[in-house]
Amino acid sequence: MSKILVTGGTGFIGSHTVVELHKAGYTPVIVDNLSNSSVKILDQIEKIIGVKPAFHQFDLCDVAQVNAFIAANTDISGIIHFAASKAVGESVQDPLKYYHNNFFSLINLLEAYRKKPINFVFSSSCTVYGEPDVLPVNEAAPVKRATSPYGNTKQIAEEILEETAAAYDNYQVIALRYFNPVGAHESALIGELPIGVPQNLLPFITQTAIGKREKLTVFGDDYDTPDGSAIRDYIHVVDLAKAHVAAIQLLEKGNPNGSYDVFNVGTGNGYSVLEAIAAFEKASGQQLNYVIGPRREGDIIKVWGDVTKSTNELGWKAELGIDEMMSSAWAWEKYLSENPIQ
Ligand code: WQD
Numbered sequence: 001m002s003k004i005l006v007t008g009g010t011g012f013i014g015s016h017t018v019v020e021l022h023k024a025g026y027t028p029v030i031v032d033n034l035s036n037s038s039v040k041i042l043d044q045i046e047k048i049i050g051v052k053p054a055f056h057q058f059d060l061c062d063v064a065q066v067n068a069f070i071a072a073n074t075d076i077s078g079i080i081h082f083a084a085s086k087a088v089g090e091s092v093q094d095p096l097k098y099y100h101n102n103f104f105s106l107i108n109l110l111e112a113y114r115k116k117p118i119n120f121v122f123s124s125s126c127t128v129y130g131e132p133d134v135l136p137v138n139e140a141a142p143v144k145r146a147t148s149p150y151g152n153t154k155q156i157a158e159e160i161l162e163e164t165a166a167a168y169d170n171y172q173v174i175a176l177r178y179f180n181p182v183g184a185h186e187s188a189l190i191g192e193l194p195i196g197v198p199q200n201l202l203p204f205i206t207q208t209a210i211g212k213r214e215k216l217t218v219f220g221d222d223y224d225t226p227d228g229s230a231i232r233d234y235i236h237v238v239d240l241a242k243a244h245v246a247a248i249q250l251l252e253k254g255n256p257n258g259s260y261d262v263f264n265v266g267t268g269n270g271y272s273v274l275e276a277i278a279a280f281e282k283a284s285g286q287q288l289n290y291v292i293g294p295r296r297e298g299d300i301i302k303v304w305g306d307v308t309k310s311t312n313e314l315g316w317k318a319e320l321g322i323d324e325m326m327s328s329a330w331a332w333e334k335y336l337s338e339n340p341i342q
Contacts, residue, residue: 001025001026002026002027002064002077002078002248002252003026003027003029003073003075003076003077004026004027004028004029004076004077004078004079004248005027005073005076005078005079005080005159006019006021006028006029006030006031006079006080006082007030007031007032007060007079007080007082007083007105007109008031008032008081008082008083008084008123009028009031009038009053009055009082009178010030010032010033010034010037010038010041010042010055011032011037011082011083012037012181012191012192012193012237013035013082013123013178013237013240013241014032014037014080014082014083014135014182014191015037015041015044015045016118016185016190016238016240016241017080017082017240017241017244017245018030018045018049018053019045019048019049019185019190019241020238020241020242020244020245020263021080021244021245021248022049022051022053023049024245024249026028027054028053028246028247029053029054029055029056029076030055030056030075030136030151031055031056031057031058031060031069032055032057032083032085033058033059033060034057035058035059036085036086036195037097037193038193038341038342039055039057040341040342041193041341042055044189044190044341045189045190045213047187047189048185048187048189048190051200052238055142055219056069059105060104060105060106060108060109061085061100061101061105061108063104063108063111063121063213066108066109066112067112069277070112070113070131073177076118077118077119077252078118078119078120078121078251078252079109079118079119079120079121079247080114080121080123080244080247080248081105081106081109081120081121081122081123082106082123083105084101084102084106084123084153085098085101085102085132085150085153086150087150087199088127088148088150088151088199088298089148089199089298090134090150091148091149091151091153092149092297092298093146095149098149098150098153099149099153102153102157103153103156103160106122106157106160107160108132110160110161110164110171113170113300114168114170114242114305115170116156117152117170118170118171118172118174119172119248119251119252120161120171120172120173120174120251121173121174121176121244121248121251122157122158122161122173122174122175122176123156123176123178124157124158124175124176124177124178124262125151125154125177125178126177126178126179126180126233126264126266126303126305127146127147127148127150127151127154127291128143128144128146128151128154128155128158128177129141129142129144129177129303130143130144130145130146130147130151130208130300131141131144131300131301131302131303132303134301135270135303135304136233136268136270136304136305136306136307137264137303137304137305137306138264138305138306138308138309139177139262139263139264139306139309140299142278143155143158147227147298147300148298157198158175158262161173161175161260162260165258165259165260166259166260168243168306169259170309171256171259172251172255172259173225173259173260173261174247174248174250174251174255174260174261174262174263174314175260175261175262175263175265176243176244176262176265177262177263177265177305178235178240178265178266179232179234179235179264179265179266179303179304179328180200180232180233180234180235180266181235181236181237181240181266181322182200182201182234182236182329183236183237183238183324183325183326183328183329184203184236184237184328184329184331184332185237185238185328185332186238186328187336188328188331188334188335189218189225190332191237191328191329191332191333191335191336192237192329192332193336193341201232201273201276202234202276202325202329203329203333204216205276205277205280205288206280206329206330206332206333207333208290209280209284209286209288209330209333210333210334210337212337214289215289215290215291216277216288216289216290216291216294217290217291217293218273218274218277218291218292218293218301219273219290219294219295219296220292220293220294220295220296220299221274221292222295223295223301223302224301225272225301226272227272227274227275228272228274229272229273229274229275230272230273230300230301230302231269231270231271231272231301231302231303231304232236232270232271232273232276232298232302232303232304233266233268233269233270233271233303233304233305234267234271234276234322234325235265235266235267235318235325236318236320236321236324236325236328238263238320239265239267239318239319239320242316243263243265243310243314243316246314246315246316247263247314250313250314250315255340257313263309263310263313263314263316264305264306264307264310265305265307265310265316265318266304266305266307266318267304267305267307267318267321268304268305268306268318269304269322270302270303270304271322276322276326279322279323279325279326280326280327280329280330282323282328283322283323283327284326284327284330285327286330288332
């Protein structure tokens with residue numbers, strides 16, 4: 001079974017992708033420095049797939065450890081690279097942490113494979129589009145100057161990958177531009193595990209509903225949208241995980257589009273914050289305590305993806321709707337309240 005290196009594999013999207021890789025017949029190998037996740041996620045994954053995935057704890061910014069690992073694991077045929085710092089607000093406060101971590105880890109991995117064929121799937125983001133001029137936004141849309149160092153690291157990483165794949169003949173690369181990942185595995189054994197106060201909407205909603213947070217603040221209801229709140233393309237994390245398996249499969253088959261390609265990974269549907277809250281209340285049966293507050297600095301108003309290319313050329317399409325996103329997120333929060341994972 002093809003061995004796939006999953007960097008950041010104990011994280012939210014990484015752990016769900018490890019499960020889907022195993023189900024598709026691959027052998028996932030996790031490398032994670034546990035800076036933003038818990039080692040206990042390995043036990044949770046084992047409860048789902050029946051085997052504990054191989055795990056190596058080290059920092060991908062440590063070139064010696066990266067090279068030693070690659071030398072000892074010569075049968076890795078593909079890499080799915082999740083490991084990166086990803087909090088928009090933190091990146092504004094500490095840009096050097098983001099540039100150092102996100103670029104050194106990527107470049108160390110690429111250089112370790114300088115002479116070896118490798119299929120490489122990169123975790124990118126719709127944040128590279130900024131505030132799109134046309135909606136839904138497709139992959140040909142212009143990349144706009146990011147509004148945060150986090151977003152800038154995604155843009156520059158895509159450029160590094162595109163130029164690397166063009167210059168050398170051993171890298172086959174796909175960048176997946178995620179929209180907003182939410183929800184949890186149907187088992188409620190893995191899900192989003194924010195450390196500290198959640199930055200993202202869904203964990204803040206579920207933590208408010210379970211009573212860990214007093215109330216949710218909606219960051220602005222005076223935007224130029226039907227109900228005034230900002231619009232996003234929320235995608236179920238299991239659908240997102242399956243897109244990574246599809247990307248590895250396309251690279252193994254040979255991507256007719258060439259050695260570097262980009263795909264939007266969303267549902268193509270936009271939901272406003274207030275619509276997301278209503279969907280959560282309907283799916284969970286919980287009345288959410290929320291207030292309207294000021295806009296959040298750096299937020300874009302509305303974005304949702306054109307996923308035609310992913311459907312036609314990646315052979316992937318999201319299957320789970322907003323109801324399953326909300327009910328699975330809620331089931332996971334309830335599981336965590338009885339089975340804390342630190
Ligand atoms: C969604 C909407 C907020 C919290 C970012 C990155 C993206 C990806 C996901 C990493 C916005 C509103 C949120 C709250 C709110 N990166 N909101 N109250 O900013 O769209 O995307 O995170 O995983 O690349 O750009 O996601 O969940 O923070 O916000 O009203 O307490 O919810 O204003 O409109 P975002 P988000």
